[in-house]
Amino acid sequence: MAALAVDDAAWASPWRRQRVGDKLLLSLALIMTALVAPVVPGTVLVGVASAALILGPAHIRWSMLMGAMSAPIVFIALGAISVLLSVGASPIDPYWQWGFLSVTPTSVAMAGRLVLHALAGTLAVMVLALTTPMSDLLDWMAAHRVPGPLVEVASLTYRLLFIVWSTAVALHDTQLRRLGDPPIRSRETARLRWQATAGAVGTILVRSWDRARRLESGLAARGAEDSLATTSPDRPRDRRLAAGFAGLVAAIWTVCLAWVLVREAAW
Amino acid sequence: MSTPVIEVRDVSAGYPGGPPVLDRVSLTVERGSRLVLLGANGSGKTTLLRCLCGSHVPASGSILVEGEPLGHDRRSLRAHRRRVQLVMQDPDDQLFSADVRQDVSFGPTNMGLPRDEVLARVDEALDLLSVTHLADRPCHQLSYGERKRVAIAGAVAMRPDVLLLDEPTAGLDPAGVRETVAILARLRDQGTTVVLATHDVDLALARGDRAAVVVDHQVVSGGVGEVLSDAGLVARARLDQPWPLALAQRLGLPGHPRGLDEVVGLLQAP
Amino acid sequence: MSTPVIEVRDVSAGYPGGPPVLDRVSLTVERGSRLVLLGANGSGKTTLLRCLCGSHVPASGSILVEGEPLGHDRRSLRAHRRRVQLVMQDPDDQLFSADVRQDVSFGPTNMGLPRDEVLARVDEALDLLSVTHLADRPCHQLSYGERKRVAIAGAVAMRPDVLLLDEPTAGLDPAGVRETVAILARLRDQGTTVVLATHDVDLALARGDRAAVVVDHQVVSGGVGEVLSDAGLVARARLDQPWPLALAQRLGLPGHPRGLDEVVGLLQAP
């Protein structure tokens, strides 16, 4: 169970105090560009630009970015392999065939597109995730007509998440210290492992309840009635940064357009 | 003598299905005093504090605030909370916002104060608790001691007349205890009445004016030196005698020395 | 001198992306000794305890157990955990079974002991911690103090050579502290080496043989009286001087009195 390193990075980010709307718009624009623009150069440029933003002005360490990307990369690879391998008795001019399995030009192109789209898209999401704490995003939603109670439930979820998470980590540690990880070699050891896991999950459930109940009574003492509204200072827009964001997306599209035009001219 | 800021009269309180935790308890809190509330784990200290802040409704008896009985309807409670604030022992039971500044702003925002006033009070409270540097950090990254201060800041931002604190020094290192004590002294200098529940008898003796001991569902109160000199009461309440009193008793020194300086003074007296 | 039961040599440890918490730290734990570990919140006490029990892998340096280096592969760790057990501060993070007896039996069962032996050890541990009457109660219905004891019982049932305890008395009322101290004395009489991390300097002085202070990523260790008499070290480590030492220093008394009796003895000496 790794710590929530992406969250830590978001809180420490030099862009934390930039307007959420600007960062959100940038991230969404990059994601959409990755999906809609021609894969080469559009999607590739989005990937490169996102990685550059993350490692450059957003000051995220390379190891941190790789850590965050490792889980999606596994899924992307699995998906790419299944797209790459075509099934069926009679593929159209395959590069390679073995029984019902084949690799065809279409499947190669499709798998390539998928990998680039997914990598660039995930990096574009990371631009938002590594610079914007979840709570800022939820506040932004509250300010943009998402009903208050929904945002409050989500915000409290975010707060409780770390408390419940640390309980889970501590319980796991304790179980290891008390030899709760016997190698599964027999029915007996398998039973012990399952019982430990169920005990941990059940305890986490009970503790989540207990935490909620206690926080409720703590909030009652603070005078909470219907709303949990808070106040935070205004964040002035950094016009240069916002212009930079817009310029970046525009530049990617300009390159795409030029690329297409040059290729058409070459034809 | 002026009207006590809070007066508890014959209050009984408990939880559904359980025996009474407090049984016809009376207590007065004088304005500007430092009252320490002592008692074993589970003795009912926290229940008493919750009654004082209005979040627990007594089964019987009454609580007078500046001589006026406290009602438990929404309107009365709202008025009461502007005057009396409770900080619980575990900061995770009160901090609900991810962002420190926002969490501290909850009380003033909830009071309906104008935006500028809210932000000014938040800055003031953060400054008083020496946690201004944490304003933009998330609660979940803070240490236990830091979260405890932020929780106190959340109450202080409401500028209450009475601040009730449940074990504000529990779990802190000695320097953290000293810092918290200094903060409470500053609050008192600003006119806040502080009621502090603690297990730390040395601290209670050194810093309290009056002490109230919760024992056997009852409350025994008096001057802190007298109360803690009563060996029978201290034992029944599962407390310890503070060392200056224990030493004075063993050596037959007069009076109730409250700390190192007073003990040294008594010992070096001709 | 016999081989120390645990020896820490030049250990550095930290967390990913952060500065080192411990920087080339060395420490020996003698068999049968009572070592108190002192230090501020966040100083690295808990990290050091986690290194000792094998839960945290040091970045560099080595930990010797009975002279043998501790490996961090699964097999070595499992062997190590039979000898060295850690009980953390918050019992809620350590009890995960439905009832007390089942929870205490978790360790011995995982050791692969026969059923009778497991039950015998559980009864023994419950008895030692004076919680036999709670055996069939659900863990989460217990009071804080009771849960703390049950958590210790869970470690004791594994009959470790070394028991590491992180703040075993924090949050307990004074009587609860006395009872816990008595339990630790009983454990020691049975031959268990106890390492205890605490903020309570008076307790450390009264009950420890040796003290190790974690300060500025380093560990300074020595006899508990000498270490806690070092005012500069105590201040740097955000601690307080225990009152008997502070009083002795103010009055110019010789030696390092460890508690009330010794102070009275010194004062009444002709």
Next chain:
Amino acid sequence: MHIAEGYLPVAHAVGWYVVATPFIVHGAVQVVKETRKNPENKLLLAAAGAFTFVLSAIKLPSVTGSSSHPTGTGLGAVLFKPPVMAFLGTVVLLFQALLLAHGGITTLGANAFSMAIAGPWVGYGAWWLVRKLGGRQELGIFLAMSLADLSTYCVTSFQLALAYPDPTSGIAGAAAKFLSIFAITQIPLALMEGILGILILKFLARV
């Protein structure tokens, strides 16, 4: 099993958002109603969300040592009913996408449909049916959790197949392909999740 960002073409991403939205809005309306009635429900729901998030990060014991995590949506559906899970599940998916890089923003609609809607409804349906027919609670929770997991994985495979039809054998071939690739991990996982459900039930009955 979450579909990563960028995986789905725009039309598919939008389409799944359209399909999922009515369910999520319905759930959100329920949540708003319940919290208006009892403000303290906010905290209970938040605890349920936090629990679901943490549960999905817990490793299940397995012989192979490969790490597999429960989805937990079946348990949530039984405890809080599917409409509430549609909302909570979507919140948890958003958290997973931004805190763990697990899932994505444009694929949130598709993931919400498989994990927060299809899974909980199937799981809850199984639970309801077993209880209606007088079956034991253990059987109910087993089926609820394992079928919720299985149906999530089937829907995800279908979503991927629609987006990436096999050049040779079309959507059906692609579906078979995705189903079989993920089956290696998902079928044992679904069974494990069901067993975990029984054990949790037993645990909760004792505390």
